Amino acid sequence: MYNLIRHSDRDRFRFTAGFFSENLYVERYRDLGVDVAIIPTVSARKDGPSLTRKAMNWYNREYKLEKYLLSYVSRNKFDILMLNNTVFESVNFVNIGYRLRLPIVAYERGIMQYSREHINSSEHIDASIAVSDAILQNMVKYKFKSKAMALIYDGIDPTLFEGPFDKAGIKNGIGIPEDSKVIGIIGNVRRWKGQKYFIDAFQILVHKYPNLYGLIVGAWSGMDLDYMKTLERSVKDAGLAEKILFLGYRTDTPALLSIFDVFVHASIQPEPFGMVLLEAMAAKVPMIATRFGGPIEILDAGECGALVPPEDGKTIADECIKYFSDDIYRKNTVEKAHKRLCEKFHVNTTVNQVGQMLELVLRNKMDRK
Known part of the structure; x- marks a missing residue:
């Protein structure tokens, strides 16, 4: 994602990058002039009775996260929600995008064993980007329901x-x-x-x-x-x-x-x-x-x-x-x-293909209004 943002036309797209914690990439994004949000999270509780533990983890890690995301995304009035780390890790974000009627573009970067929850969540995704044909074929195997699926290789300079x-x-x-x-x-x-x-x-x-x-x-x-x-x-x-x-x-x-x-x-x-x-x-x-x-x-x-x-x-x-x-x-x-x-696999090819995908998703959103 860093290479994509770094080489994108900032007059064409303005990005905000979200992370769950400070890391090496945060400053690199800031150096590009990209707004960075650190999303608050709570570590999973591992002690206590099983039922209590599950209830507390759901409340702290699911309910409170979605409540925060709903407020943050609504306040910033984004045009597209772009997910970098697969629906496997992003169901909460998909839920928020769907509730706000915000177009969702999601990367799939792994050959995952998707659950029914993941597949059902994929139905709310406007476009899924697979970074290899091996990943795309796995998505087909699991009957992904995204409105569009595309193979777009990651690229480098x-x-x-x-x-x-x-x-x-x-x-x-x-x-x-x-x-x-x-x-x-x-x-x-x-x-x-x-x-x-x-x-x-x-x-x-x-x-x-x-x-x-x-x-x-x-x-x-x-x-x-x-x-x-x-x-x-x-x-x-x-x-x-x-x-x-x-x-x-x-x-x-x-x-x-x-x-x-x-x-x-x-x-x-x-x-x-x-x-x-x-x-x-x-x-x-x-x-x-x-x-x-x-x-x-x-x-x-x-x-x-x-x-x-x-x-x-x-x-x-x-x-x-x-x-x-x-x-x-x-x-x-x-x-x-x-x-x-x-x-x-040149980064310019990646940037052009992803840019076309984002613009297509935005046009489709306008057509639905």
Whole structure:
């Protein structure tokens, strides 16, 4: 959503962004001149008798939230209510939009298991935007009732990845040799993201490429701490603690990608989309991704990068070797990927398509009056 707002014509649309808490994006939106609202919430009550707990949680987290939203949205006289995080998380907002007869445009960003409540709520949505065909087909499977459904890919600005970057300085900064080969994986450290299989692949590759280093980039939460410790222990037990580095959360993705020789996307469950693949395409880094969900669409069924089975470190290693040993294959794949990015996943394309959708929804609203 940030990229969409950042690149939109502010004379055409004026945005207000709502969040449930202060976070890194709040100041970034404010820096764009966007009004930001922090929506008050109450943490779920976990103690007390079950019936009392459920009643209190409903009152504090459902009833009071909708009462606040009704007042806030009415007071600000918005033309459209745009939801960024799926009807799965936004039933309260849909209810408010419906009560106020406000057009609703909702993003669907996950391959969700929708309940009957979600499907019934979708009937009040004027337009649902799926960010991948995998998501759109899942919506069709669950018989979504939105008045319109459209596939609009998220896009990025490729110029952010053009550099120039000080590759030697970046490598020195994270403590690896300037002449090293680098493979990397970027994403939250969670079991389904498949970092384990990245490590499996590295253990195969390091014997063939002694100057190889692996970078695992991404944050982890408390619920993922056991998995993170398991990964660290496996790296240590393999004697690779100085070769595979856990960099944590980073804000310098374009710079990091500039030192990658291969980017790996190892999810073991279908990825709804895969923005980080677009970033690798923009950085002109050869890619390997698991063969399901959004990556199949992004990589054009394998034309723009290698697709591998999930949970298969050996095949990841084999594809890395192919990139390392065949410069023509590597060059052709990267060029195809960058061309596809500019044609299908450029942020300007996204902005234009979403803008047309918003204007259509507004016209339909006027026609109904």
